[in-house]
Amino acid sequence: MASTGLWPLSALQRRWRQWWQARLQPSAHCTLRQRNLYIVPTRAGLVFGLTLLLLVASINFQLNLGYALTFLLAGSAIVSMHMTHATLRGLALHLGPLSPVFAGQPVSLEVRMDNPGRTRHGLALAVQEDEGEPQPVWFDAGAQAQTSVTLHWMAPGRGHWPAPLLRIETRFPFGLFRAWSLWRPDAQAWVYPAPEHPAPPLPPAAVQAGSPGTPALGPTDEHDGIRPWRRGDPLNRVVWKKVARTGELVSREAAGTARPPLLWLDWQQAGPGDAERRLSRLCAWVLAAQARQQPHGLRLPGREWPWNDSPTHRDTLLQALARW
Numbered sequence: 001m002a003s004t005g006l007w008p009l010s011a012l013q014r015r016w017r018q019w020w021q022a023r024l025q026p027s028a029h030c031t032l033r034q035r036n037l038y039i040v041p042t043r044a045g046l047v048f049g050l051t052l053l054l055l056v057a058s059i060n061f062q063l064n065l066g067y068a069l070t071f072l073l074a075g076s077a078i079v080s081m082h083m084t085h086a087t088l089r090g091l092a093l094h095l096g097p098l099s100p101v102f103a104g105q106p107v108s109l110e111v112r113m114d115n116p117g118r119t120r121h122g123l124a125l126a127v128q129e130d131e132g133e134p135q136p137v138w139f140d141a142g143a144q145a146q147t148s149v150t151l152h153w154m155a156p157g158r159g160h161w162p163a164p165l166l167r168i169e170t171r172f173p174f175g176l177f178r179a180w181s182l183w184r185p186d187a188q189a190w191v192y193p194a195p196e197h198p199a200p201p202l203p204p205a206a207v208q209a210g211s212p213g214t215p216a217l218g219p220t221d222e223h224d225g226i227r228p229w230r231r232g233d234p235l236n237r238v239v240w241k242k243v244a245r246t247g248e249l250v251s252r253e254a255a256g257t258a259r260p261p262l263l264w265l266d267w268q269q270a271g272p273g274d275a276e277r278r279l280s281r282l283c284a285w286v287l288a289a290q291a292r293q294q295p296h297g298l299r300l301p302g303r304e305w306p307w308n309d310s311p312t313h314r315d316t317l318l319q320a321l322a323r324w
Contacts, residue, residue, distance in 0.1 A: 018130070021165055026186035030093045032168070037181050039085050045176035048077060077176055084177040087120050087170045091141065093183055095163060096148075100190035100315070102283075106152035107189045111166065113149070115141040122172035127153050128165040128182060136169070155191045158279070158322045163187040192318040193276070195284035200271075202288055205263040226250045262307055263289055263296040265317075279321050286321070290314045300324060 030036070041049070051073050058066030096110035111125060120141040126134035141147045155161045162184075169180035226239055229249040237251040265285045270278035282298065289296035295307040298317045305317055 014130075021128070021182065021184075024165070024182055024184045026162070026184045028186050029095075030181075030183040030185075032088045032091045032093075032181050034089070037085060037088055037179060039081065039177050039179040042171060042175055042178050045077070048073070048176055076174075080174045080176045083173055084170060084179045087122070087172050088168065088179050088181060090117050091115060091120065091168070093166070093168070095166075095185040095187050098163065098187055098189040100192060100318070101155075102192050103155075103158045103194040106154050107161075107191070109151040109153055109163065109166070111149050111151065113141055113147045115143065115145055115147065117143065119143045120170070120172075122170050123168065124170065125149050125151065125166065125168050127151055128167040134167055136167075153189075155189060158191045158193045160319070160322060161189050161191060163189060190315075190319060190322055192322045193279040193283045195287055196277075196280040197284070199284040199288055200281060202263060202285055202292075202294075203265070203269045205261045205294070226252055261295075263294050264299055265289065265296055266299040267301055268299075275324070279324060283318065283321055286314060286317045 052070065054066055054070045054073075057063065058070060092114040094112045094114070096112060098107060098109070101107055109127070113123075122138070123141055124136035124138050126136035128134055137149050137151060139147060139149055151166070153164050163186075166183045166185065167180060168183070169178060171178050226242065227250060229238060229251045233251040239250050239252050242248065242250055265282055267278060267282070270281045270285075286296070286298065296317075297304060297306040298320060299305075300320065303320075305320055307313070310316075
């Protein structure tokens with residue numbers, strides 16, 4: 001705020017930047033070309049431009065050495081501008097899969113760069129923040145090779161967030177010019193609610209007849225429990241008497257392997273407090289139930305997600321909490 005007061009144009013500059021960045025369309029990958037590469041002189045480059053005053057002095061005093069020095073410096077600046085722009089041109093950027101995190105943890109952004117040409121020096125990649133200066137990661141890209149750079153980004157909170165704007169730039173070789181480009185990756189990151197710590201005990205489970213966690217024992221079954229046959233079950237586990245009687249292929253559950261009863265993680269049982277506090281507790285319960293391999297479902301006001309045995313059940317519940 002202080003800087004805004006000292007420089008009235010900063011607000012206008014920020015609006016212009018936000019408007020310009022909003023026009024960038026998300027894309028799965030980005031190849032740096034003439035149309036999306038920009039270059040401007042740096043402060044050092046502007047100061048270097050004052051050396052052209054040597055030309056005026058050389059003209060006034062007819063100094064041949066002055067002419068030679070001026071043209072040498074001007075030629076170096078032109079070559080520097082070309083080399084700075086060529087350092088980025090041709091690079092292809094790809095963003096790896098985004099792993100979900102919990103609120104308060106940074107999202108890891110693994111960016112892979114394909115370099116079809118010679119070695120590129122002095123590259124910087126950073127997350128383009130709305131406020132403040134970006135914190136770049138400096139690196140070199142090997143010739144005819146792939147280079148991976150990992151950035152860390154703090155999402156504003158829980159939810160399903162689009163990947164942030166990325167900025168790549170270079171000032172190689174002399175620092176007189178700065179070439180840069182912006183890329184908005186077409187990807188989204190899940191940020192789950194932060195689990196409550198220490199995790200409270202799980203609520204008591206309600207045993208319901210026919211629930212997935214309650215093995216149904218027949219009157220003549222002599223085993224601890226039976227369940228539908230699964231691929232990989234040994235033949236000595238198949239309950240042949242029941243198969244002969246009903247035609248249904250079932251296997252016996254070994255003693256001690258029957259699942260505990262179904263557990264409902266209910267919004268109403270998450271204790272007092274605001275929504276964020278309840279979501280944190282439900283998140284901790286989902287993780288605890290998953291660690292105990294206890295069948296569990298989730299109930300939020302107006303919706304519920306029953307238990308299913310798929311490997312994505314945990315993520316489904318955490319995503320529901322993140323979206324809430």
